[in-house]
Amino acid sequence: MFKWLLLIAGASLFYLWFKGKKQTKLDQQNTTKANADKASKVAEPEVMVQCQYCKVHLPKSDAITHDGRFYCCQEHFNELDEQGWIGFANWRASPNQDVRPENLQPDLVVIHHISLPPGDFRNQRSSQHIVDFFQNKLDPKGHPYFVEIADQKVSSHFLITRSGELVQFVATHNKAWHAGISSFLGREKCNDFSIGIELEGDGDTPFEEAQYQTLTKLVEKLVEAYPNVQFSGHSDIAPGRKTDPGIYFDWKKFQKETVVSPEKLPFGLISR
Structure with a gap:
């Protein structure tokens, strides 16, 4: 009986010794791995x-x-940089642009509206259609109306979507193709000296508060960069040909929120 007790005690001691040795090895491995991870972090x-x-x-x-x-x-x-790009916009460069006449800086901002397809701006896909259009990527098969305009080469400096997202296509230093045949207070070829801002929408629906907020923020930076800039709608510089931004664009709200001097709005504050 005593012999069996000694055998059991010996086996127990061996098990404890073996277990302790195994744990020591695991502890060493974990320490080595931790040191290696630490060294890796320091090295990177x-x-x-x-x-x-x-x-x-x-x-x-x-x-x-x-x-x-x-x-x-x-x-x-939030700034407009030296190249004419604003930081908080999504940049989607358009090929439809060229340089302004020498020594000519923009002194006019033209406000437009746009919806592709017409009246379909409530569709979330509409904003991307506008981006594709200004980048010459519009799929003519996407809508019957796109067949009519797919080959047109147009652009604007900025687009403000219904949600207030700002997209920039052309640096403000360069000329975008947004105004077409136009005249501002006797000066023709408005693209040469203007900045175009497109508001996603149509002439039959009020614009969103988020759009006015983004427009105000953008105008603040444009006025800082170009202190002599004035403001008009597309219909003001192309009467009879264009109607945008339309009667639902609130010029009084625009003037109040941007704090632009009424003298900078030569066509007045009446919606038109």
Whole structure:
């Protein structure tokens, strides 16, 4: 009996020794792995990016990221840069543009409306149709109306969608093809000296509050860059040919929210 007790005690001691040795090995492995992970993290430097506006380099984790671009601060994100692109817009460059006449800066903003197909702006796909149109990518098979316009080459500097999203197609330094045959206070070829802003909508429906908010924010930056800029509707510079932005664009609201001087609105504040 005593012999069996010694055998059982020996087996128990061996089991405890073996278990302890195995645990020690696991602890060593875990320590080695933890040290390796720590060394790996130290060895991998943080990704650096460049502010689109001021070109300063900063850690990616500290940057404001928008549309694949990076900004070092909110102020720079909201600015119109030296190339004529605004930070908080989605950039979708249009091939339908060219340079302005030499030494000519924009001094007119023309407000339009657009919906593709006409009246279909409530469809979420409508905004993308406009982007495709300005980039010459509109599929003629997408709607019967698209067959009529698919070959047209037009663009605007900006589009403000129903949700208030801002899309930019052309740098403000360059000429977009938005005004067509036009005349502003006796000056023809308005594309040469104007900036075009398209509001998604039609002439039969009020615009959204979100659109006015984005328009106000955009106009603030345009006025900073071009202090002499004036404002008109497309119908003001192409009467009889165009009706946009239409009677539902609230010029009084626009003037109040942008704090633009009434003198900068030569066609008045009456909706038309």
